[in-house]
Amino acid sequence: KAGVTQTPRYLIKTRGQQVTLSCSPISGHRSVSWYQQTPGQGLQFLFEYFSETQRNKGNFPGRFSGRQFSNSRSEMNVSTLELGDSALYLCASSSGTGPSETQYFGPGTRLLVL
Amino acid sequence: GQNIDQPTEMTATEGAIVQINCTYQTSGFNGLFWYQQHAGEAPTFLSYNVLDGLEEKGRFSSFLSRSKGYSYLLLKELQMKDSASYLCAVRDSGNAGKSTFGDGTTLTVKP
Numbered sequence: 001k002a003g004v005t006q007t008p009r010y011l012i013k014t015r016g017q018q019v020t021l022s023c024s025p026i027s028g029h030r031s032v033s034w035y036q037q038t039p040g041q042g043l044q045f046l047f048e049y050f051s052e053t054q055r056n057k058g059n060f061p062g063r064f065s066g067r068q069f070s071n072s073r074s075e076m077n078v079s080t081l082e083l084g085d086s087a088l089y090l091c092a093s094s095s096g097t098g099p100s101e102t103q104y105f106g107p108g109t110r111l112l113v114l
Numbered sequence: 115g116q117n118i119d120q121p122t123e124m125t126a127t128e129g130a131i132v133q134i135n136c137t138y139q140t141s142g143f144n145g146l147f148w149y150q151q152h153a154g155e156a157p158t159f160l161s162y163n164v165l166d167g168l169e170e171k172g173r174f175s176s177f178l179s180r181s182k183g184y185s186y187l188l189l190k191e192l193q194m195k196d197s198a199s200y201l202c203a204v205r206d207s208g209n210a211g212k213s214t215f216g217d218g219t220t221l222t223v224k225p
Contacts, residue, residue: 033212043157043201043215056212090156100145100164103213105156 002027004093004106012112018079021109023091025072031055031096032074033103034066037088049074050096078111086113116140118216120202125222126192134187134219136202147213148176148187149201157201160187189221197223 005024013019025032033056034046045058049068068074072093078085088110092103117139126132138146145164149157163169163178163185175188189196199218206214 035215042217043203045212045214048212058212100162102147102159102162104159105149107156 004091004104006089006091006106006109008109009107010110010112012114013081014114015081015083017081018077019081019111021076021078021089021091021111023074023076023093023106025074025091025093026104029093029095029104030072031094031101032068032072033092033094034074034076035090035092036060037090037108038086043090046076055096081113083113086111116204116206116214118202118204118214120200120216120219122217123220123222125224126189128192128194128223128225130192131188131190132192132221134189134200134202134221136185136187136216138183138185138202138204138216140204140206140214142206143180144205146176146178146185147203147205148174148185149203151199151201151218153198160200192223194223194225197221 007022031050033048036044047066048056052068063079066076088108090105090108092105094101094103120136147162148160150160151157161176163176168177173190178185199220201218202216203213
């Protein structure tokens with residue numbers, strides 16, 4: 001089974017721009033969660049999508065949004081980029097059917113905002 | 115609110131045993147996970163505990179005490195490749211999608 005894939009792997013943007021990141025989960029997985037990882041804040045939960053619906057949401061401003069398609073692929077969008085948005089963005093997939101389900105992480109997209 | 119604490123850094127010698135502690139205070143609890151993350155890579159799953167006690171998996175074991183809000187990850191027969199960050203995460207909702215992570219413990223294994 002192919003793992004979780006994320007594109008692009010690296011991205012450089014400037015302040016004020018917007019960016020879209022993509023995540024393809026493991027085949028059969030319906031839950032996709034997004035996390036932001038920075039040296040100072042660790043791994044912070046952004047949101048989770050399950051069957052095309054946002055099921056959980058973290059404490060990030062409205063500039064961060066996402067969606068999920070019928071094939072479970074998910075995209076995350078950040079508008080009006082700020083320097084502090086520079087981070088590793090990880091997505092994780094799971095079957096989404098129970099609390100014991102393991103989340104499998106993708107390799108991440110490293111975003112640098114200049 | 116959610117609060118997860120783990121030591122920032124630990125150092126151990128190849129072949130030795132090391133215990134990484136994690137304490138948590140969360141509004142809900144549906145299990146505790148440990149992940150390993152090598153520099154520049156994604157976290158990979160190590161263990162899951164939802165009931166009190168010890169779960170053993172090869173060189174790695176994880177322990178949970180729900181009443182104390184405490185877990186530890188035990189690594190035996192340390193190898194150089196075990197040098198990594200170890201993340202403690204609590205699943206605090208009724209489904210798989212949301213976990214609260216600690217800041218991670220960076221373990222350095224020396225020869």
